[in-house]
Amino acid sequence: MEKEKNESEGYRVAELDRQAKYVVLVLVLSGVFWLLFGTLLALVASLKMHAPDWLSQSSWLTFGRVRPLHLNTVVYGWASMTGAGVALWMLSRLLKTPIFLRGYIMVAAMVWNLALAVGSIQILAGYSRGIEWLEFPTPVMVVIVLCVVVMSISVIMMLVARKVKHLYVSVWYILAAFIWFPLLGIVSSLPIFDTPTVQAGMNWWYAHNALGLWFTPVGLAAAYYFIPKVLGRPIYSYGLSLIGFWGLALFYNWNGFHHLIGGPVPTWFVTISISASVMMVIPVVVVAVNHHMTVVGSFSAIKYSPTLRFVVFAAMSYTFVSLQGSMQALRSVNEIIHFTHFVVAHAHIGLYAFVTMMLFGACYYILPRVLLREWHSKPLIKLHFWLTASGIILYVAALQYIGFFQGLAMNDPDVPFTETVTMTMPYLVARSASGVLMAAGHLIFAWLVFKMAFSPAEEVDTPALWEKIRKEFAV
Amino acid sequence: MTRKSILFFGILATFLIAMFGMTILPKLFVDEHVKAPEYFTPFEITEGHRIFVREGCIYCHSKQVRPEGFGADVERGWGRGSEATDYRNLLPHNLGTMRTGPDLANIGARQPSADWHYLNLFQPRALNEQSIMPAYPWLFEVVPVDARPGRSGIQLPPEFQIEGKKVLPRDEARYLVTYLLSLDQQITGVD
């Protein structure tokens, strides 16, 4: 009896995956395309930092246009689209409901791609909106937000039609992300912030929340889903999940002004943001404990499961980057590291070591299930992990080390400014080298995804696990 | 959690309260003090600001001076601590978050030589071999020496001169330099 029930449930999950197939595929493939494009831009920008006369004849390829476009393509292309695909798939599984409005979502994904293409050309041609994280001209941004709204409606419809009573923690995060991001996008596009310093406040409220209220919830939802799933064990504590979620909702919202410490904005807003940034320690530690205690005792599983390896790397990075962020917000630390490469590296721990690695891990789990095919090459997955992991570690180590000393030098008026530039040069070269490592990883990932999506691999019929198979960690 | 109404309410409430606190409230506090002085901003400056934004200068040059006692901005001679009234209400805000290059909040007062700016935009390495600033050749045109009589080219060191040619700043470069020279927080003043 029991077995029969399980089997029918299993088939229902297969049916959900089958229905999710094209939505997930379109979003992930688009994301991978923008990842490659964004990586190319990153390499160009990084090389220009130590070879400033390279490609300097063309206005379209100047550092001041390539660098913002790198951010926008990886943020609104790769991380947002892939993240949306991963979130919708998880939600369908968690609510035992097929993804609603599948046709509309596919159209929205296409429009989204088109908007990204138009926005990219506009930035390169010099029509940037000129606000960090919001460089796409407002109409492009509004179109992207509307595409997400289509998915938000689908999320709410799924929630209403759900076949489970209890809502798992990942559902809370996904629902929150799909409500927060459209609101963020709409508010940031309003033309009411028409004095420079007020606009700066809005700018950093938006930019910090784009990470904190859109990518972080999707990333954490994935961690909460895949860690217990791959290990086949329950998540450590429901109570801690609750504290973690509501702590994030309460405190993350208020962090924006810590990007303007010492700037021409009212001091008390800055102080509030610093306090809120410190308070972020609470949800971060709670989530870290929750994840760690779930994995503890089964750490060896990361030897076998690519998904788990990426996800655990990402979850640890989340803890690290958040605690570092709380420290950086303090005035005494910020005085040194503000305006230096330290912060650039910090942003990359957040968006790369946490969000991007999490999405890689999620893709390794999801794609075989929706495509009913296996990954083409196990060693290449391993290579992908080591290239990207060592790349981002080198990146962060080089830039945060020199960023700290750059900040000290900048705060010493007797050091000529030029010296704060020359001292960073070897580390900027190291950054380019780390970029090559990560780019190589991305090419491998893209090759694996495209190979899997477009050429059936009949000869591979084992799940993508490394070394000896351990039944309890089946994928 | 099983009640989606609590979830919805909590998600919306936390967001909206913070949105009010971090965007609307600063607007209420700052706007009236900034909007009062009516600046006349000449076309050259608004156009220069547009080019400043277009070329992405802000990704390496902040435009905000931290006050005395916080960092060494004042000691470096970058000006006094910036105020909200210093920004002429030109949008986007361009406060910046990075100092790969020096702060520009007072560059007009600190470096009032237009020729220096032209040379620095055309080829930063001509002024400082260690500079990693990009060159902006598309803001200039290279013409034969005898073309456009009456306009002398920008001052170039011998190794950057082109035989029989002179380098003239285009209008865009002139606007950009006019804008840079207008960046002087001693003029805009504290309220």
Place this chain on the structure above:
Amino acid sequence: MGKKEDFRDKEDFRSMEELHESVLRKEEQIPEEGNERGPWWMYAIIIGTLAFGFFYMGRYLGEISHHPHVLFTDRGPAVAEEAVFDPMETGRRVYTRVCQACHQQNGAGVAGAFPPLAGSEWVSGDPQIPVLLVLHGLEGEIVRNGTTYNAPMPGFGRLLSDEEIAGVVTYIRNSFGNEASEVTPEDVEEIRADASERQRAWTENEVEAFMESRDIQ
């Protein structure tokens, strides 16, 4: 069993269908949730963070107003400013800040754009000349060491105090191989007052005329 392990021989997954079936059979479940309390130190961190956060907010909120830099406005003058005026030290700072961009760290200037200060007769001659040029600037063509220079130098009279000008002129007169007398802030004050009507920058001819009229070599 050979050394090279092959999943196909070993495990019970014989076909794609069977593989995924077996995987899917494990998948029906939504992850389960335990209900542990968590370690005690986690609660200590929570309470400590709350306490620190609220303390920080209360301590550094400053005034509820539109003013920036509230925490930094009521400081007394820094002790360093009371220090004795050291012309070379002040001069070096001002030079780095203001002059170095054009005349370069070694005073050699940029050939064809900005003339050198090293070995310049005007710099190491009568102190009035360099002070006046710093105050009002210089324009028009000049030829030095066979190179023509034509970039106008702006005046810094508004930007720099008497002490700073005295310092920087003393500094350039005694650096880059130059050797000449010191200039005091009082000298600068006097020169500034004498030339207070002048608005324009100097030209080479005007400088020479000035030198003749004052009988300066």
